[in-house]
Amino acid sequence: MKQQIRHDSSCFKLYGNRLTRIDARGDVTTYAYNNLNRLDTITYADGGTVTFGYDTAGRMTSAANPNGTVTFTLDPRSRVTGTTDVWGQAISYGYDHNNNRTSMTMGASQTTYLYGALDRLSSMTHNTMGATAFGYDSIRRLTYAKNGSNISIIKIQGEWIHVKIGLCIEPKLKIPKDFKLAAGRGTFSCAERNLERCRRFTYEGRKL
Known part of the structure; x- marks a missing residue:
């Protein structure tokens, strides 16, 4: 029986910022950025979020x-x-x-x-x-x-x-x-x- 190998995949926008990440289980993590291309929010597959602030x-x-x-x-x-x-x-x-x-x-x-x-x-x-x-x-x-x-x-x-x-x-x-x-x-x-x-x-x- 062949072993099934699954990989993570990611999507990036023009400036090189990662927009999404799909792991081996198919769970999707999304990334949002502000107008200065700083990471603003990470949203996980379970709906949890992390929001970042900057000076x-x-x-x-x-x-x-x-x-x-x-x-x-x-x-x-x-x-x-x-x-x-x-x-x-x-x-x-x-x-x-x-x-x-x-x-x-x-x-x-x-x-x-x-x-x-x-x-x-x-x-x-x-x-x-x-x-x-x-x-x-x-x-x-x-x-x-x-x-x-x-x-x-x-x-x-x-x-x-x-x-x-x-x-x-x-x-x-x-x-x-x-x-x-x-x-x-x-x-x-x-x-x-x-x-x-x-x-x-x-x-x-x-x-x-």
Whole structure:
């Protein structure tokens, strides 16, 4: 029996704006634009809609659906400095001169971010959950994360792998030594440094 393959299809107008999208199930999504060719409304097959608002500079400042409206505040450099969700919860953001996010505040919760000379995130500190430090290899790939919650994170081939393991006291970990992901391959290794909870990762062919 031949496998039936169904594809999405889309229709575009003269200016390249998408007007409709039909998915593999035949559901139709339509798109409407204002006089300045900015996306105004998306209408889904079930009748749900999302409507967008803009400021005089053409920057998106709101998105509304039947559940409510999300609003965005932007600075002169078009960076989002604040959002308010459909429940009225406000979040504010701060940035450095290189456009790296340096802070995020939501009510009493505040997170600050520090960056190294190459604008790579070096640490993240939450006012109640403590600090997380990050390390990288010579080609800027994340190799470890350490914090008081003992959570390690690695990114290979565009996917995040979350690993939760205990302190590296035993020589053998209860995870595979070699682990394959798409075309990449990583090796988990462990290091004790002043009893800190630190997890290190090496990459095949590029040992740290």
